[in-house]
Amino acid sequence: MIKHTYDMGLIGNCAYLALIRKDTSVAWLCWPRFDSSFVFGDLLDTEKGGEFSVRPAAGSPFETHQYYQTNTNVLCTEIENEDGRYRVTDFAPRFEQHERYYKPLMIIRKLEPLSGTPRVRVTCNPVGEYGEKQLTRRRSSNHIAYLGLNEEIRLTTDIPLTYILEDEDFVLNQPRYLVLTYGAPLEAALESTAERFLRSTKDYWRKWVKSTSISNFHQNAVIRSALALKMHQYEDTGAIIAASTTSLPEAPGSTRNWDYRFCWMRDTYYTLTAFNNIGHFEEMERYFHYIANISTKVVGKYQPLYGISGASELTEIELPLKGYLGNQPVRIGNDAYTHIQNDVYGQVLVALLPLYVDCRFIDPERTNPSKLVYEALHMIQTTMDQPDAGLWEFRHIAQYHCYTYLFHWAGSNAARKVAHSLGNADMEALATDLMKQAEERIERCFSEEHQAYANAIGSPHLDASTLQLIMMGYLDPTSERAHRHLEALEKDLMTPEGLFYRYRHADDFGTPETTFLICSFWYVETLACVGRLDDAIREFEKLITYTNHLGLLSEDVDAKTGSQWGNFPQAYSHVGLVNAAYRIAKKLDRPNFV
Template identity: 30%
Template sequence: MGAGDPPVNDRRLPATAWRTDGYAPLRHYAVIGDGRAAALVARDGSVDWLGLPALDSPTVFAAVLDAARGGRFLLEPEVTYRVARRYLPGTNVLETTFTTDRGIARVTDALTLHDDAALAPMRELQRRLDGVAGTVPMRWSVQPRFAYGARAPRLVRRAGIPVAESGSDALAVCAWEVGEPTCADDAIGGRVDLQEGTRGLIAMPFAYQEPLVFPARSECDARMEKTCEIWRHWAKERAYEGMWREAVLRSALTLKLLIFAPSGAVAAAATSSLPECIGGERNWDYRFSWVRDSAFALEAFLRLGCSAEAHAYFWWLMHASQLTHPRLRVLYRLDGGAQAPEVALPLEGYHGSAPVRIGNAAADQVQLDTYGELLQTGWLYARAMGRLDNDVARRLAELADFICSHWQRPDSGIWEVRSAPVHFTQSKMMCWVALDRAVRLAERGLIPHGHAARWRSGRQAVREFVETRCFSQERNCYVRSAGSEDLDAAVLLGLLYGYGDPGDPRLRATVDAVGRELRHGPYVDRYSGEDGLSGTEGAFVACSFWLAESLARSGRLDDAVELMDELVGLANDVGLYSEEIDPVSGAFLGNMPQGLSHLALISAACAISKEAGR
């Protein structure tokens, strides 16, 4: 919530008063999805982001990146209102209740699921309207703008149903008891006086290079109920009973939305180019799967009893990385592809934050830490399953050989700086982790052990480098890079991944230094020093959770619990986190929902609960 915002459920304002220059605060967004596509729904009922047919496809709604040209799906009362929102328990189905002086209306939003065992080709956004009390005048308008706002639709009617077309894309607007749809000004819309006890429905099926099927209302109603049933069944199976259960379950459900079901890849976020600094250039496309997130993702799946997701993700990761073996790309497309050319779009950007980018040039960087994360992921998978496929085992051994030959190189680091590469401490620590996990796997006979002696020697050489060149005697802590005096919260990952014992004085002192110099209340900055980009940024949400987990692992449980309680309270009204938060205003910044933020929450909650014996 921004500075000066009234309480979430105590507003009597028209929707236009909630927005500035047409843009809603990022904290106001909820996400819905079906495992293939994802949409952002603002608190005022507007769907401002939706890529179809897939999460990483060009958008049909992108008003969050250009309020004038991006396209949206409006749905709200015509009179002033208050809003309360929630996800239906155990689901990713969003319920928004509008309270007006004339009555109460409820909207239920979902990207519907067809079956829990198969993926149907059709995509469908459903918006159900229920009159709860009185009579509420409601308006709605579907304003599709295909190809990231580049193409206005051609509006036609098929069998009396409005259809928006553009090339091989088409979406229909099927409406029941919400007023007669009209087509005007490149939009399909209507209005209704929603009376108590009345249930209206707007279904928006989408087709890409396929026949567009018009559903019957009974089919839509059945899919909505099936969607709730599938989500509840999945949530019920999650194995976590520790502290912060509701936050962990919501994070798990959010991550499930970011899993691209056709491949098993985990997207870093559902959006592109939401800014880390309003009006700045730090606007990136996060609809890719980062190797950086792999160990956190697999461990979260295993801890929460998501065995199917763990298997699917591990094998997707092995398939994608095989294409570039033995080198790792920083990120891969959700279909496993290795190319992600970065292009700027002619959109205004959120509150004028340009450029708006699709693709991500960081894919071409050298980031040595990714080898540690991949070997850690292999270690976690092998330990859980008791074995590795022979080809995977051989490739993991070859990755260890690659690190022995390349760990001495400078790199761009976990934060993907766009200045000259340097010797980042966290990257070197993760090279140590890569070789340590290879040694452990070899000792268990899970990967070929012919080069194990070389890996042990390399592991020792990496440690000597870190201890002699990446530790500041003056500051008494590990620093951001060799020879630097700057700090980096990512060095906490050395503790979390076992670079040293949690009681090691140097690691404990580093935890203290991060807490003392990078922390502001519950917020933790990524690092101190320059990164080659202009402008500032918010506090990185995952870093705060890393600090909480590090405090618990290093024996400061009370401090960890106190910080964790604060962090859980920083989520928005439906339990979501963006990539960053402005420590002054509390405004969300960056792409959302951010997978790493939710992964870090799960990891910290599990670790702290374990330390507390709960």
């Protein structure tokens, strides 16, 4: 079977994200927000998706090489054929200016001849409303305006406009520039401004990487994951989305095609842990404030996910698009917002704990945490004996999930620490009581048959999420029970390649066909926790072979072929890599680290 990989690179500036193919075409770009309609989306429909490319002259076979400039999110694509060789440098401007970050809705493409006399064709045809709206073009002196959206899209360039408007090839015999903007256009000298923005953007990313606190353990993989994760934060609100795309299938033909351009509460703890592990507190604080803002608006219960603005209604609809490689349906919105996932209350408490007890955070907004903590504890109390959809968001299955009780336990433990720091004895007593209640229910998930914890009370099935029992300290990693639990999960859920399924039993859409990368990284962390460090290193080094050519990870991997599937790049997978590398590095440095 042929190995399927996403042969694309990601660029972004924390205001937008774009995916660039190895043939230079922009496969995916949503403007003006992460969750807006695409303006280029041939990833999901080659007819309706528009096009923005710098391809060789029509019909010319070519070879391509794509790479990032070291320690940046500046992407280079080199194309070579019989006519010659050229390079397209793509980037989203981001740098400090006037005591804040400049991050315009602007993609800059620099074209450079490298050898010979390459002939190229530039095509620019943005669309609106997920391909349903064709835009009108207006030619001006040095730009083309695309009209029909709420704001103007403008292509400013020093390439003769006739070549672009009439889809004509031309010889690339000197550097040329393409600047595409949404809303505010570029109104400055083209070449000098593009070059200044390029230098400043490279300097910004390299400075950001230098401020990253990481060990020598597989630094390149950790740096690329950190850079990818950083781009998934919508800086305006602090939200971090799960992935930049929608409807890339978890497995071909599975119909498990979901919109991931939202912020999942279940990811909060792991994502904040990743930023903490690499020493980036600005991103943590922005995400803290996003979560805290949601917590002030909650009436009755938390949802599993929210929009990047904190919007709570994320109605799921299907679009009349062909889908990625013909995989339908294509969905926008996500009905999981209506589900009951009771682990979210513990997730919020664990995630926000550093804001209240870590002396590095000084913020007037944290001075009165009692209301938020009490409300979360009361929701844990209220939902203690309510079944839910669980971490994996089963659509028609409700159970008493072990993972939910683990976060009831962990959240109550976090609240107990906050209460202790505040000297609030009543809050501490409530949190302690809820910890005991959660512990009693976790123990009811223990399966004598498996000698391990099942996914839910009374269930015969195992689930990779219960690796967290060891990682979060519920089980003593040195105990016989922890080792037996891990061995049972290995036997039931691990493939010969070392990849992990979330679970093996049927759900609303059948039996899962692909493995979930975050679970494989959890397995690596768990190996390190229990002292199997050599195994952890070996399995980690296997996992980083499942990246694409640029070191980017998908959501899912087909164990038999090594194929990438699911939305891409997947922030959660990169979070898993960062956290697993951190855990191993700490064990190498301090063998008793848990």
